[in-house]
Amino acid sequence: MSNKNKDLIPQVLTVLFIILVIIYFTINAQNNMGNRGISFGFGFLSQESSFDIAFSLIDYDGSYSYARAFLVGLLNTILVSVIGIFFATILGVTVGISRLSQNYLISKAAEWYVEIFRNIPLILQIFFWYFAALRALPLTIDSINFYDISFLNVKGWYVPRFIWTNFSLFFYSIVTAVILIFFLSKYAKKQRDDFGKQIPTLYISLGILLGLPFLTFLLGGVTLTFKIPELTQLSKTIYVYQGGVTIIPELISLALALSMYTATFIAENVRAGILGVNKGQKEAAASIGLTKGQILKLVVMPQALRIIIPPTTNQYLNLTKNSSLAAAIAYPDIVLVFAGTALMQTGRAIEIISITMLTYLSLSLSISLFMNWYNKKMAIKEK
Amino acid sequence: MMKSIKTWILVVLASSLLVACGQGGGGSGSKKSKTLDNTKKAGFVKCGVSQGLPGFSNADASGNWTGIDVDVCRAVAAAVLGDADKVKYTPLSAKERFTALTSGEVDVLSRNTTWTLSRDADIGLTFVGVNFYDGQGFMVRKNSGINSVNDFKDGISACTNTGTTTELNMRDFFNSKNIKYEPIAFEKADEVVQAYDAGRCDTYTTDKSGLAAQRTKLSAPDDHKVLPETISKEPLGPVVRQGDSVWEDIVRWSLNVMIEAEEYGVNSSNASSLKDSENPAIKRLVGAEGELGAAFGLDNEWSLRIIEQVGNYGEIYKKHIADTNILPNRGPNQLWTKGGILYVPPAR
Numbered sequence: 240m241s242n243k244n245k246d247l248i249p250q251v252l253t254v255l256f257i258i259l260v261i262i263y264f265t266i267n268a269q270n271n272m273g274n275r276g277i278s279f280g281f282g283f284l285s286q287e288s289s290f291d292i293a294f295s296l297i298d299y300d301g302s303y304s305y306a307r308a309f310l311v312g313l314l315n316t317i318l319v320s321v322i323g324i325f326f327a328t329i330l331g332v333t334v335g336i337s338r339l340s341q342n343y344l345i346s347k348a349a350e351w352y353v354e355i356f357r358n359i360p361l362i363l364q365i366f367f368w369y370f371a372a373l374r375a376l377p378l379t380i381d382s383i384n385f386y387d388i389s390f391l392n393v394k395g396w397y398v399p400r401f402i403w404t405n406f407s408l409f410f411y412s413i414v415t416a417v418i419l420i421f422f423l424s425k426y427a428k429k430q431r432d433d434f435g436k437q438i439p440t441l442y443i444s445l446g447i448l449l450g451l452p453f454l455t456f457l458l459g460g461v462t463l464t465f466k467i468p469e470l471t472q473l474s475k476t477i478y479v480y481q482g483g484v485t486i487i488p489e490l491i492s493l494a495l496a497l498s499m500y501t502a503t504f505i506a507e508n509v510r511a512g513i514l515g516v517n518k519g520q521k522e523a524a525a526s527i528g529l530t531k532g533q534i535l536k537l538v539v540m541p542q543a544l545r546i547i548i549p550p551t552t553n554q555y556l557n558l559t560k561n562s563s564l565a566a567a568i569a570y571p572d573i574v575l576v577f578a579g580t581a582l583m584q585t586g587r588a589i590e591i592i593s594i595t596m597l598t599y600l601s602l603s604l605s606i607s608l609f610m611n612w613y614n615k616k617m618a619i620k621e622k
Numbered sequence: 623m624m625k626s627i628k629t630w631i632l633v634v635l636a637s638s639l640l641v642a643c644g645q646g647g648g649g650s651g652s653k654k655s656k657t658l659d660n661t662k663k664a665g666f667v668k669c670g671v672s673q674g675l676p677g678f679s680n681a682d683a684s685g686n687w688t689g690i691d692v693d694v695c696r697a698v699a700a701a702v703l704g705d706a707d708k709v710k711y712t713p714l715s716a717k718e719r720f721t722a723l724t725s726g727e728v729d730v731l732s733r734n735t736t737w738t739l740s741r742d743a744d745i746g747l748t749f750v751g752v753n754f755y756d757g758q759g760f761m762v763r764k765n766s767g768i769n770s771v772n773d774f775k776d777g778i779s780a781c782t783n784t785g786t787t788t789e790l791n792m793r794d795f796f797n798s799k800n801i802k803y804e805p806i807a808f809e810k811a812d813e814v815v816q817a818y819d820a821g822r823c824d825t826y827t828t829d830k831s832g833l834a835a836q837r838t839k840l841s842a843p844d845d846h847k848v849l850p851e852t853i854s855k856e857p858l859g860p861v862v863r864q865g866d867s868v869w870e871d872i873v874r875w876s877l878n879v880m881i882e883a884e885e886y887g888v889n890s891s892n893a894s895s896l897k898d899s900e901n902p903a904i905k906r907l908v909g910a911e912g913e914l915g916a917a918f919g920l921d922n923e924w925s926l927r928i929i930e931q932v933g934n935y936g937e938i939y940k941k942h943i944a945d946t947n948i949l950p951n952r953g954p955n956q957l958w959t960k961g962g963i964l965y966v967p968p969a970r
Contacts, residue, residue, distance in 0.1 A: 476765050
């Protein structure tokens with residue numbers, strides 16, 4: 240028997256064993272469900288859900304199907320994850336760089352922030368921000384007023400609603416601007432590489448990004464008006480703002496808690512990344528006359544990113560998965576809406592939990608794929 | 623493709639059912655009861671209760687469970703094992719409760735659970751009776767100027783628990799009144815109370831008994847009131863797994879004898895002295911006549927033990943619900959002979 244076969248046999252046996260175990264569990268589950276009179280199927284997804292959800296990015300009420308309720312939950316999960324990732328990244332990078340600051344006060348403050356927030360369980364932080372916010376915010380009648388257009392109170396943050404005409408034209412103008420900027424940066428890079436000419440890309444890009452949509456207002460008949468939330472009295476002491484867009488306190492506190500918590504880990508990644516770049520690199524860059532900003536942007540960051548990206552991907556995944564703690568404070572994410580209410584209503588535990596698990600798996604894999612792509616782009620290119 | 627996905631999905635939760643299988647259940651309709659045998663072998667009744675609802679199932683500071691839902695399990699333990707204290711309580715959230723029962727983690731679910739058609743018929747459960755007739759209501763702040771559900775207007779925000787019938791009733795109610803509302807549903811009751819207390823929502827809706835019980839947890843209970851209207855029927859009662867009819871009968875009749883005992887004036891202190899009563903119905907209740915226990919494979923004093931160790935329905939209601947000031951007035955939960963709707967089939 241050749242060596243190759245010797246290696247192969249244990250592997251084949253292992254795979255066979257795993258398959259047998261899976262088959263055994265499957266048959267067992269089917270038998271048990273049969274015995275207990277539990278049916279299996281996904282037909283319930285098209286049934287009317289008959290429960291309402293407080294916060295939804297798409298049209299929804301109880302007359303829609305369970306599948307639609309699933310979609311509402313999924314979008315809410317994605318929304319809070321995207322907001323969380325955005326702020327966690329900004330905060331994390333800022334704190335990470337601050338920890339390396341020469342300024343004692345700044346670096347100590349950053350260190351304290353990291354040590355406090357990463358060592359308290361996330362669920363407690365979520366409760367803290369939620370109930371602290373609820374207790375601290377005023378009732379609707381005494382709302383905190385931002386220039387009479389936006390209002391903050393215990394029931395949420397009320398902002399004006401945008402009312403567009405010819406929105407599609409405006410949208411396409413932004414798409415065009417982005418495409419133009421893409422080609423501009425290619426052109427600028429070529430100019431720099433071939434002739435050593437520096438083109439102020441940033442200012443031109445900003446000009447295009449603001450100018451083009453602005454033109455559609457002047458020439459294309461695009462208009463934008465605002466509907467400012469109005470205070471309505473419901474009873475002697477109950478008031479509510481209506482007409483605007485409501486950002487519910489559950490979303491605010493969940494996003495806040497997730498970003499504050501995850502930022503601590505990202506900050507440490509950033510610090511490690513920057514410290515991981517050889518000191519000689521910075522000195523060499525300084526010796527050829529680059530400014531401090533240029534050193535950071537052109538020499539340190541490209542190398543640091545290679546160290547920062549892989550562990551930060553993990554943090555993005557964690558944040559997305561941690562968003563499932565939303566159920567504790569009534570933010571209608573996929574776990575609360577689908578694996579909570581819908582599961583209760585239908586009693587289809589196996590189906591619903593499986594769908595929810597597969598959904599998180601797909602979300603996480605998508606983030607991984609994107610970050611791997613970005614990491615490859617940033618990796619050292621052998622020339 | 624579909625088949626293979628289905629297979630994989632089944633695998634995911636198969637292990638929990640596998641464990642359950644090892645613990646029995648899944649019995650057929652024969653006289654033998656696997657659940658009864660396993661309970662006798664284990665020496666305790668596995669009982670699913672709430673995570674804390676005063677009057678129904680609530681743990682005190684030293685971890686002792688009390689309440690009328692708890693007493694159903696205690697009655698079963700007294701009947702089956704001879705000792706009402708031989709119960710193992712598992713606190714369950716609204717979401718977990720049915721899975722815990724169908725998977726065999728608990729054998730009796732006595733957790734203020736509403737009896738509905740879909741729950742009874744669709745998900746492998748059987749409701750054995752009603753130990754509390756309830757209905758959904760609303761709680762508001764006294765100073766809100768709201769005196770009836772007709773005062774609700776568009777934009778009202780309502781807090782409640784997720785995974786319960788209250789979410790559905792709330793929608794039916796507001797839809798029928800054509801009112802736009804903001805539903806805020808929490809997983810645990812404690813968070814609902816806190817959010818309502820903080821002013822996040824204008825009204826708190828759940829079963830009226832629940833409202834009365836949770837009101838005691840608010841920072842200023844006297845500033846709140848329960849509106850007079852009842853928007854739904856909520857018959858709450860114990861649940862067992864489908865398929866073990868002997869066990870089902872034991873739980874059903876453990877509940878029924880407590881109600882019947884009140885009807886015939888048999889209580890925990892006079893039960894044993896009524897063995898030579900003139901009334902054959904009373905004699906049957908205290909095990910002095912007939913062979914009622916044999917039908918479930920129990921001895922003849924099973925009902926006497928329930929009445930002696932747990933009490934009759936009137937006693938447990940007084941102890942847990944009336945004396946704790948949750949709902950001093952028995953309302954529909956009064957015997958049919960006294961104007962209520964408690965009416966159980968005769969134990970004979």
